[in-house]
Amino acid sequence: MNLTISGHHLEVTPAIRDYVQSKLERVMRHFEHVIDIAVILTVDNLPEKEKRQKAEINLRLSGKALHVESLAHDLYAAIDSLIDKLDRQVIKYKDRLQQHQHEAIKHMPEAPAPEVVAT
Template identity: 60%
Template structure:
C-alpha cells in the first residue's frame, strides 16, 4: 500500500502526518485490499472562517476508487470528519462486495412437458 500525504498552502508537520496515519489505520482495519491512499491537506482564505481548513482523501482499492473531503475551522477536526466519511464508504463497499460474492445463484429449473 502506498500512502501520500501532501499539503497545499501549509506545511505537513511530523505530528500532523502521524495523526493522519493513526486515523487511517481505522479505515485499513476494516478493509485490507487498499492499493493507494492520497491525502491532501489545505488551507484556504474563504470568507467563512469555519470552512478554511480542508482535508481530502482518495483511496484506490481493488475494484473501486473512493473519494471524500471535509472542511472545518480546525484541521484536526477536518481530518476526523474525513476519516468518518471514509470509514462509512469503505464499510459500504465491503458489504456490497461481500453481498455480491455470497449471494446465492438463483436458477430456475425449467420443466419440459411432453404431450
C-alpha cells in the same frame, strides 16, 4: 500500500502526519486491499478573517477508487470527519463485495422443470 500526505498553503508537520496515519488505521482494519492513499490538506485564507481547513483523500482499492473531502474551521476536526466519511464508504463497498459473491447464479437453488403433458 503507498501513503502520500501533502499540504497546500500548509506545512505538513510530523504531528499532523502521525495523526492522519493513526486515523487511517481504523479504515485499514475494515479493508486490507488498499493500493494507495493520497491525502491533501489545504488551508484557504478567506477575506472574511476566517480560515477554512479542507481535507481530501483519494483511496484506490482493487477495482474501485474512493474520493472524500471534508471542511471545518480546525484541521484536526476536518481530518476526523474525513475519516468518518471514508470509513462509512469503505464499509459500504466491502458489504457490496460480500453480497455480490453470495448472489451468484451457481448458488441459486434450481427450480423444478415444468412437466410436459402429451395430448
